[in-house]
Amino acid sequence: MSRSDLLGAIMKENRHSLVSYAEKMLGDRGLAEDIVQETTIRAWRNIDRLLGMEGSVRGWLFTVTRHLAVDWVRKPHARKEVVGVTYSDPVTQSDATEAVRDALVVKPLLRRLSPEHRAVLVHIYLCDRSIQETAGILGVPAGTVKSRQHNALRKLRSVVRPEAE
8 A cells, every 4th residue: 555545544534533623623614624634744744653653643643633723823813813712622621511610600700801811811721821822822022921910810819709809
């Protein structure tokens, strides 16, 4: 079996799942298909390594797809779209309890914050990004991100535990 036949078989088996996975993260079918196309290119470039590795080729494909989707979201052209949107990672959502908790507790609390403060907390805590990554995405200095994080958390603490202030 040639390399191209082998890759074709691998992608035929996994393409639909990869596109669905990327679409859940990005909310855009066309973009998800582009991400999976790039995953295919990377698989082609690494086919020898993929065939010789221990572990799951499918797992490798999903990891590459996830990294590409996250990288796309972090690119400058996506910044304006990301600031007001929450990122949904299907891998880390274990069940509906987190979504219910978010809807009942976290979202009403976040609405009490300014959009700038809310964006910082979403990127740092919900998207698990560093101060530097958040600063790059939002286009502000790292010190501004730290200050917004501190002030937002202080405001949330005063709402949750008024006696602490």
